[in-house]
Amino acid sequence: MSDPAFLTPEEEFAQLQKLSNEYEPETTGPLVGDRQSSAAIAIEYANADPVYRVKTAALPAKYAFFRTCRGDGHCGWRAIAFGYFEALLHVGDVTKFEVEEARLISMNNLLNLAGHHEDLYIDFAEEAYDLLRKLAGSLQVGNGAGLLLEAFNDYSISMSIITYVKLLASSWIQSRANEYQHYISTDLKSYCSQNIEAANCEIDDVGVAALSTALLKPAGIGLEILYLDRSVGEEANVHEFSQPMNFNGLIPMIRLLYRPGHYDILYKAEDLPAPPQPAPIHVALAYNNQHNFEATTPDANLLSMIPGMYSHNRFQDMDQSFGQRWSPTSYDFDSIPAPQPQITPVQSYAPAPIAPVSASHQDYMSPVHASPMSHQSPASHHSLQMEQPPVQLPFHPAPPPPVSIDRAPIAIEREGPFRPSMYEFEPGYGAGEVMPFQTSQFRDSHYNTCHFRNPSFQPEEWSPHQYRTGNKGRHKSTSQ
Amino acid sequence: MSAGAKKRIMKEYGECMAETPPGMKINFDERNMTKWEVLMDGPDGSVYAGGHFKLEIVFPNEYPFKPPVVSFRTKIYHPNVSNDDKGSMCLGLLRPDEWKPPNKVVAVLRLIQSLMVEPNIDDAIEPSIANEYKENRKEFEKNAKDWVKRYAK
Numbered sequence: 001m002s003d004p005a006f007l008t009p010e011e012e013f014a015q016l017q018k019l020s021n022e023y024e025p026e027t028t029g030p031l032v033g034d035r036q037s038s039a040a041i042a043i044e045y046a047n048a049d050p051v052y053r054v055k056t057a058a059l060p061a062k063y064a065f066f067r068t069c070r071g072d073g074h075c076g077w078r079a080i081a082f083g084y085f086e087a088l089l090h091v092g093d094v095t096k097f098e099v100e101e102a103r104l105i106s107m108n109n110l111l112n113l114a115g116h117h118e119d120l121y122i123d124f125a126e127e128a129y130d131l132l133r134k135l136a137g138s139l140q141v142g143n144g145a146g147l148l149l150e151a152f153n154d155y156s157i158s159m160s161i162i163t164y165v166k167l168l169a170s171s172w173i174q175s176r177a178n179e180y181q182h183y184i185s186t187d188l189k190s191y192c193s194q195n196i197e198a199a200n201c202e203i204d205d206v207g208v209a210a211l212s213t214a215l216l217k218p219a220g221i222g223l224e225i226l227y228l229d230r231s232v233g234e235e236a237n238v239h240e241f242s243q244p245m246n247f248n249g250l251i252p253m254i255r256l257l258y259r260p261g262h263y264d265i266l267y268k269a270e271d272l273p274a275p276p277q278p279a280p281i282h283v284a285l286a287y288n289n290q291h292n293f294e295a296t297t298p299d300a301n302l303l304s305m306i307p308g309m310y311s312h313n314r315f316q317d318m319d320q321s322f323g324q325r326w327s328p329t330s331y332d333f334d335s336i337p338a339p340q341p342q343i344t345p346v347q348s349y350a351p352a353p354i355a356p357v358s359a360s361h362q363d364y365m366s367p368v369h370a371s372p373m374s375h376q377s378p379a380s381h382h383s384l385q386m387e388q389p390p391v392q393l394p395f396h397p398a399p400p401p402p403v404s405i406d407r408a409p410i411a412i413e414r415e416g417p418f419r420p421s422m423y424e425f426e427p428g429y430g431a432g433e434v435m436p437f438q439t440s441q442f443r444d445s446h447y448n449t450c451h452f453r454n455p456s457f458q459p460e461e462w463s464p465h466q467y468r469t470g471n472k473g474r475h476k477s478t479s480q
Numbered sequence: 481m482s483a484g485a486k487k488r489i490m491k492e493y494g495e496c497m498a499e500t501p502p503g504m505k506i507n508f509d510e511r512n513m514t515k516w517e518v519l520m521d522g523p524d525g526s527v528y529a530g531g532h533f534k535l536e537i538v539f540p541n542e543y544p545f546k547p548p549v550v551s552f553r554t555k556i557y558h559p560n561v562s563n564d565d566k567g568s569m570c571l572g573l574l575r576p577d578e579w580k581p582p583n584k585v586v587a588v589l590r591l592i593q594s595l596m597v598e599p600n601i602d603d604a605i606e607p608s609i610a611n612e613y614k615e616n617r618k619e620f621e622k623n624a625k626d627w628v629k630r631y632a633k
Binding site: 116117119120121123124127154155156157159160163167193194197198199200201 | 580
């Protein structure tokens, strides 16, 4: 009967068996994927049965990230091998890489003892040594993670390293017969040949134990495996195969997620190097300077808008802004005018080389129309300045120029430990306000909230009030 | 095919040239190194003695992580060789699940030679020939020799 609906049970069984024999697991996707949020696992199991749902829901809280391995029957071997190299990168010590290479080479004796021929396995081993050397070299540049991912997604390199670690595990088991024989019913040699060395076999518990003892433990790398199965409990069971060592506070740890027949790599948030922190102070300084520009007379503004152009006013602007920022009085929030050593006549600048100062501040010279933040004006010299035409500046009393005018504070300001701006202490600082951006570089960077990569991304909106009246309104409301 | 696979094939070819197992000749084409042609003499003392068999060894792109594919281009009456135009052979270390990357081609060639001396009945691809080998050895030998005369001279 040709209609499949009328197959006899035997025929149907035979057909199913045939389908089952021909079945090849899904082997799409990268050999080793990018690190991603482990919330994806919980989502994947959202429609699964409750045991899985509960266990996967608990996962992201502890293990923030995971990385997929292609389920081509090697994923366990691949995951551990990848984890080994990644853990070494995490430690980030060139010597450690060299020590590991020497150690692996010395293990060739073990492979020879188990009857492997050096001329055959050396091709596979070389790929592992090469990768160690490559990663050691990458520590300077810091592109190790990319290199590692690239290497493991190259079929030939990836498979060579997998073959090599399989041979390591197999040789290790055979060299410790009395230790491993208890777990194995057949003789060790044929067990290793069929269940470890064969090209197409996934890692089993004996393999994991052997590999972690042979490869990971001596390197001080920890290994734990989470078993996600139907066993009772609210969290996946964790089994620790190897205890990590502490390398100056860095603890290399491989965490695997096991789902029947498949391994993926898990990460806790603390396993990862901290992402570079954005420097919000940059924005504050830019803003601070901005406000001073607005406070000056319109013609001064015009001049200061021209890049590379500076006038007496501009000098005074800088002077005031630096003075406010760097002199001890700058944190004085009283509305009583503080002593103002920072107001200095223009003459005091004459001996200073002009070019460096202006070069280091070109960043700040840009359109002046962006909205300012709420700002208390603590010093009366703002209003004073607004009324004074630039030519009158030389007639100010002339105290000695404060140190803050020198170039040294400028250097500190650009590189190093910032002292907080006074405006940061105000309530509502940085909350919900569109930061005025000063340079095209800043505007296009992700520090700008208008940039899609900014954590508090907010599309740029044009608001007519912010252009002229916004400033005055704010000024009044906060200073009353 | 990756550089590693090519390197490996060249290495194995060098070894085979330096120490060719007796009773066989390997033709190697530099431009297509993934396909070897092997001329194998029927081993002395076997029913195939006196015959010359042409074999083809094809290395997959994933070599050495997947086994080479061996096929008889000369028809042979053998329980482990498919009796069709492919003449394919898939047993022992040639099986994808038993293949190990460190295996050598020389080992494959030796396996073929030993199978010609003594077929592996438990792993037969042609059950009828295997059955004949078991039940009626005389008839098998007669057929095998007959095929040698017809195809392998």
